[in-house]
Amino acid sequence: xxxxxxxxxxxxxxxxxxxxxxxxxxxxxxxxxxxxxxxxxxxxxxxxxxxxxxxxxxxxxxxxxxxxxxxxxxxxxxxxxxxxxxxxxxxxxxxxxxxxxxxxxxxxxxxxxxxxxxxxxxxxxxxxxxxxxxxxxxxxxxxxxxxxxxxxxxxxxxxxxxxxxxxxxxxxxxxxxxxxxxxxxxxxxxxxxxxxxxxxxxxxxxxxxxxxxxxxxxxxxx
Amino acid sequence: xxxxxxxxxxxxxxxxxxxxxxxxxxxxxxxxxxxxxxxxxxxxxxxxxxxxxxxxxxxxxxxxxxxxxxxxxxxxxxxxxxxxxxxxxxxxxxxxxxxxxxxxxxxxxxxxxxxxxxxxxxxxxxxxxxxxxxxxxxxxxxxxxxxxxxxxxxxxxxxxxxxxxxxxxxxxxxxxxxxxxxxxxxxxxxxxxxxxxxxxxxxxxxxxxxxxxxxxxxxxxxxxxxxxxxxxxxxxxxxxxxxxxxxxxxxxxxxxxxxxxxxxxxxxxxxxxxxxxxxxxxxxxxxxxxxxxxxxxxxxxxxxxxxxxxxxxxxxxxxxxxx
Amino acid sequence: xxxxxxxxxxxxxxxxxxxxxxxxxxxxxxxxxxxxxxxxxxxxxxxxxxxxxxxxxxxxxxxxxxxxxxxxxxxxxxxxxxxxxxxxxxxxxxxxxxxxxxxxxxxxxxxxxxxxxxxxxxxxxxxxxxxxxxxxxxxxxxxxxxxxxxxxxxxxxxxxxxxxxxxxxxxxxxxxxxxxxxxxxxx
Numbered sequence: 001x002x003x004x005x006x007x008x009x010x011x012x013x014x015x016x017x018x019x020x021x022x023x024x025x026x027x028x029x030x031x032x033x034x035x036x037x038x039x040x041x042x043x044x045x046x047x048x049x050x051x052x053x054x055x056x057x058x059x060x061x062x063x064x065x066x067x068x069x070x071x072x073x074x075x076x077x078x079x080x081x082x083x084x085x086x087x088x089x090x091x092x093x094x095x096x097x098x099x100x101x102x103x104x105x106x107x108x109x110x111x112x113x114x115x116x117x118x119x120x121x122x123x124x125x126x127x128x129x130x131x132x133x134x135x136x137x138x139x140x141x142x143x144x145x146x147x148x149x150x151x152x153x154x155x156x157x158x159x160x161x162x163x164x165x166x167x168x169x170x171x172x173x174x175x176x177x178x179x180x181x182x183x184x185x186x187x188x189x190x191x192x193x194x195x196x197x198x199x200x201x202x203x204x205x206x207x208x209x210x211x212x213x214x215x216x217x218x219x220x221x222x
Numbered sequence: 223x224x225x226x227x228x229x230x231x232x233x234x235x236x237x238x239x240x241x242x243x244x245x246x247x248x249x250x251x252x253x254x255x256x257x258x259x260x261x262x263x264x265x266x267x268x269x270x271x272x273x274x275x276x277x278x279x280x281x282x283x284x285x286x287x288x289x290x291x292x293x294x295x296x297x298x299x300x301x302x303x304x305x306x307x308x309x310x311x312x313x314x315x316x317x318x319x320x321x322x323x324x325x326x327x328x329x330x331x332x333x334x335x336x337x338x339x340x341x342x343x344x345x346x347x348x349x350x351x352x353x354x355x356x357x358x359x360x361x362x363x364x365x366x367x368x369x370x371x372x373x374x375x376x377x378x379x380x381x382x383x384x385x386x387x388x389x390x391x392x393x394x395x396x397x398x399x400x401x402x403x404x405x406x407x408x409x410x411x412x413x414x415x416x417x418x419x420x421x422x423x424x425x426x427x428x429x430x431x432x433x434x435x436x437x438x439x440x441x442x443x444x445x446x447x448x449x450x451x452x453x454x455x456x457x458x459x460x461x462x463x464x465x466x467x468x469x470x471x472x473x474x475x476x477x478x479x480x481x482x483x484x485x486x487x488x489x490x491x492x493x494x495x496x497x498x499x500x501x502x503x504x505x506x507x508x509x510x511x512x513x514x515x516x517x518x519x520x521x522x523x524x525x526x527x528x529x530x531x532x533x534x535x536x537x538x539x540x541x542x543x544x545x
Numbered sequence: 546x547x548x549x550x551x552x553x554x555x556x557x558x559x560x561x562x563x564x565x566x567x568x569x570x571x572x573x574x575x576x577x578x579x580x581x582x583x584x585x586x587x588x589x590x591x592x593x594x595x596x597x598x599x600x601x602x603x604x605x606x607x608x609x610x611x612x613x614x615x616x617x618x619x620x621x622x623x624x625x626x627x628x629x630x631x632x633x634x635x636x637x638x639x640x641x642x643x644x645x646x647x648x649x650x651x652x653x654x655x656x657x658x659x660x661x662x663x664x665x666x667x668x669x670x671x672x673x674x675x676x677x678x679x680x681x682x683x684x685x686x687x688x689x690x691x692x693x694x695x696x697x698x699x700x701x702x703x704x705x706x707x708x709x710x711x712x713x714x715x716x717x718x719x720x721x722x723x724x725x726x727x728x729x730x731x732x
Contacts, residue, residue, distance in 0.1 A: 017725060019706070027362050034440055049366040085441050087433065087512025090269045097270075126433065127511045133727050192725070194516055195366055199441040305573055336596045343604035349611040350580060357573050357614075372615060379608070396597070517729030524730045 035081035056183035236399030254467035259283035306358020313461025327488030359449035367445025377522030382424030402480025425469030432507035580610035
């Protein structure tokens, strides 16, 4: 009997996060996904829906990913992604509207809209519950992974910080261009998480620039 | 061989109508589905902002249905088609079976003496059906969605069961008509609010609705329905709305006094109350982010279950003391 | 007449879908064939006017099969490689045991001198069944269920590799706890 029904080879077993053996399924995330950094491809080995190991790469890495969009609008885009992935479509829609208003530069008072969005997000008890404790990072992790300082804390901290920094409109130019995040480190951040939380963590990083890692090694979880 | 499903004995407060009326019950359920879909369409358009969106919101469910009916069926490699179709179409059937025990004023299609258990058994069917819909497509994203639903299921099902126990204890009957009749003067929602809230959460959960929608999450390309297309998808979505409507309808005899109310006849009050509960459930989706499946089970077992058990205990003590 | 036909048709469904468990070649189909068999039996029980028992059978069995399917798939293979696999093993022994059991039970049914009905069934046969099953032993029944729950909990606690010292540190003072998969309450 050929072990490839329908031309798909059977999954092989492998040690999982909890010390058991479970089938490993290779799933590719990206390069084009809703609420996902453009061009990022994450080759995941899934066990159930837990990312056992991951390898990140960047398509079209030579291209200039940093386009003309300014800081606050980009951040609101990220905020909208996190909110949509957290299953709160309405707040995500509101974030997108504020972003559009900022980009249009129309007569609408964007500050008031932003403040309203921030209040709404910060008041949600369920959202806090669901993002608290997601991939907490301390100063050492930040240094180690080469992440911007704003990534300290858990996903909830990162979300509120993104909102805060969007509220403080008009970052001085050059202020936000910290070190670009290497794809190598990104893979570290999502191993051991399940698919949903991995997506939340990736969306919640205030990543404004990705660069391809020097080493395309496989990152496996302990 | 005895006649199956004996009547709940003499003095049943509801009257069983001829089986052919089941068609009318299903039609009523269909009308509620349309109302719920319209409401969701309007709320979605209003949330996406701008004036004059109400009309586009009204048209949205019909446009979506027409689009899905014209869409060609997507096929996947090595799909388990039988189980996939059963899962996709089963939700609607389950919802129809649920409303058979709900009395509309004085009439009920199926005056079962254990109607509350019947409803509970039907909502457990959803476990199997949603998982099968996720399994059958032979797609990783759909399967992840199916597992997410079961993860939620482990968290919500026991609190939901014990929430249904409270009215049954107070009414000393599992017959839905008697539970409704036992609320003469004081609706159960007044003195068992915890059970009512947990019940509403349970309805949202078995309809894969609002905070319980990660099984259909956009992060897994639509989860269970990732590969569902055309009529299959239409049936699945209709089934979700139908479950929501059936859950809302069942809340009326269980917690909201059934057909009791001034001026209007009983059946009208049942419809009014059902619509009110349905509106709250549809609106809930706008207000709440998702409960993550990996953390919800602890909430269900450490918070909801003890809360609803204390509620049951209180109800039981009061019921013993009253009798 | 209609009732008789329905009853026997359900019996046929129950037996055939029970047999299908061993005939189909996928774990999901085997599991849900078994679920269908149980649902048919539950509906048959309704015909015996044991409504509560019948509905509870459907409820419990569908739930159990939904969970069992997950375990079967988890331990024995994954969906995106739907490898057709045989649902039988130890074939010859199983057939012999099954045929023998069937013959013994069928012989028992045919040879036992069934008592004739005395009196008429009570109005609520479910209550009568419950009382005759456990009426005088209610205390035992009431004690057995907490003991069973305690056994399950104790078994899980003993089987779990991680202890509270892994979670809270050696002096049990680490907050929040160090969990590979944190729960939702934030213990």
